[in-house]
Amino acid sequence: MTSRTSLTLCGIGLFLVIALALVVLKAPPDGLERGQLSQFLGRFHPLVVHLPIGLVLLVAALECAGFFRNRKHLQASASFVLTLAAFTALMAVFLGWLLARSGGYEGRLVTRHMWGGVSLAAALLVCCAVRESNAKLYSTALFATVCLMAWTSDQGGKLTHGEGFLTEFMPANLRAVLGVPAPENKHTPTTNEVGISAVSASAPGKVSVTFFASRVAPIFQDKCVQCHGAQKKKGKLRLDTFENVMRGGKDGVIVKPGDPSGSEVFRRITLPRDNKDAMPAEGKPGPTEAEIKVIEMWIALGASQSLAAEEVRVAPPLAPPMTASPPLTADYRPRSDKIQALQSELGVLLVPRSQNPTDGLILRTVSVRERCDDAALVKLAPVASLIVDAELARTKVTDGGLKTLSTFSNLRSLDLSHTAITSVGVRLLSRLDKLEMLNLTATGVDDTGVALLRHKARLKRLYLFETKCTVHSELQTEKQKR
Numbered sequence: 001m002t003s004r005t006s007l008t009l010c011g012i013g014l015f016l017v018i019a020l021a022l023v024v025l026k027a028p029p030d031g032l033e034r035g036q037l038s039q040f041l042g043r044f045h046p047l048v049v050h051l052p053i054g055l056v057l058l059v060a061a062l063e064c065a066g067f068f069r070n071r072k073h074l075q076a077s078a079s080f081v082l083t084l085a086a087f088t089a090l091m092a093v094f095l096g097w098l099l100a101r102s103g104g105y106e107g108r109l110v111t112r113h114m115w116g117g118v119s120l121a122a123a124l125l126v127c128c129a130v131r132e133s134n135a136k137l138y139s140t141a142l143f144a145t146v147c148l149m150a151w152t153s154d155q156g157g158k159l160t161h162g163e164g165f166l167t168e169f170m171p172a173n174l175r176a177v178l179g180v181p182a183p184e185n186k187h188t189p190t191t192n193e194v195g196i197s198a199v200s201a202s203a204p205g206k207v208s209v210t211f212f213a214s215r216v217a218p219i220f221q222d223k224c225v226q227c228h229g230a231q232k233k234k235g236k237l238r239l240d241t242f243e244n245v246m247r248g249g250k251d252g253v254i255v256k257p258g259d260p261s262g263s264e265v266f267r268r269i270t271l272p273r274d275n276k277d278a279m280p281a282e283g284k285p286g287p288t289e290a291e292i293k294v295i296e297m298w299i300a301l302g303a304s305q306s307l308a309a310e311e312v313r314v315a316p317p318l319a320p321p322m323t324a325s326p327p328l329t330a331d332y333r334p335r336s337d338k339i340q341a342l343q344s345e346l347g348v349l350l351v352p353r354s355q356n357p358t359d360g361l362i363l364r365t366v367s368v369r370e371r372c373d374d375a376a377l378v379k380l381a382p383v384a385s386l387i388v389d390a391e392l393a394r395t396k397v398t399d400g401g402l403k404t405l406s407t408f409s410n411l412r413s414l415d416l417s418h419t420a421i422t423s424v425g426v427r428l429l430s431r432l433d434k435l436e437m438l439n440l441t442a443t444g445v446d447d448t449g450v451a452l453l454r455h456k457a458r459l460k461r462l463y464l465f466e467t468k469c470t471v472h473s474e475l476q477t478e479k480q481k482r
Helices: 003-026 036-042 050-065 069-102 108-130 135-161 172-178 211-223 242-247 264-269 289-300 333-346 374-379 381-386 399-405 423-431 447-453 472-481
Strands: 349-352 361-364 387-391 413-415 437-439 461-463
Touching (some): 003 069, 003 108, 050 108, 050 135, 069 108, 108 135, 264 289, 333 374, 333 381, 374 399, 381 387
Parallel strands (some): 413 437
Antiparallel strands (some): 349 361
């Protein structure tokens, strides 16, 4: 790309950046919803926004690669990619403004993300303008642009996933180094989250939970705040605090104390789900009958913030809490140092099964099959109770190692295919009461070895291909019927 063409494009881009900045200043997101065409186009923002992100990183990669003598030709492409990044950033900012302006968005994060996008587009144009004329300034500007892009992307991520999304599962040691506070329990709304006091001082010396805090606010938090909260205020209505609930929105108050049928919020939540005025909107889970009854009762009793929950005798019972899946193992994190030491010593991998630290570990040996033997299993004994899945195919494990494996009390899945084990050792696996999958393909087992496994209720899959077993098909049929 010639320097004249580059400067011309920079001039056009600068004009567009200034125009966009003026549009954002004159018509900022205000929490109202507008035309359907604007919302339709705006919803392409999450798709388009990834283009400048990828292109900026590509420019940085091309420029860095160009420092090597045999990669100089890569820098020739950087100018075109940089210009493309600038104009896709402008497009992403415009679509983002359409989405925020017409989609009912408002708030600090929206403003930060939007101005971050405008600044990023401007920074990319600066990089385009100085690339050919000032190498030192260009390098500094490109580095600053990458940092700005990371910050702007982080603001967008917080808008989409919540402010604590990136750091929710950050290791405690890293939190301490970076000064990141521990995450709050996101499943239980706190007093601060709903913005109200949960106690009533109506009776001297007695502290009691209020009906609004304990019964009404959690319903609004769960069903309404996504569209009527601090970041998105559809219809200028917020339902995240008592004061905001009582203030109402652009169409006026939504709660008339003592008059449920005359309260707009009650009318909306009792409309048929396919009605365009129903709240929440179609496609989102609405309140249950019990939750509707709670809101009706709260309004009928005067829509009070201080009414004690114990004074409301006929409220529908609280729905039973969702029972979390029982932990498969103890939390592995307190033993992280031991796990790391074993991985270094044995060469195996001990991988968390999921982000939940009580879902256990997976033992992987594919890269050290020749070194993984009975002695290695003995060394894993200190973390045996944390392992739920052991991948031991083609390892040097023998019947002697199965004696150790029989103490891995939380094993759910065990792959021993293509190993030297026999029926003598397999009998010991009957002690594993939680075992659900066992692969004995191409081993020395026979019918006597699997006899004790035949009636294990938890065992759903048993693979006996290329073995001496004659009851393979019978066992498979029996397991499938359970």
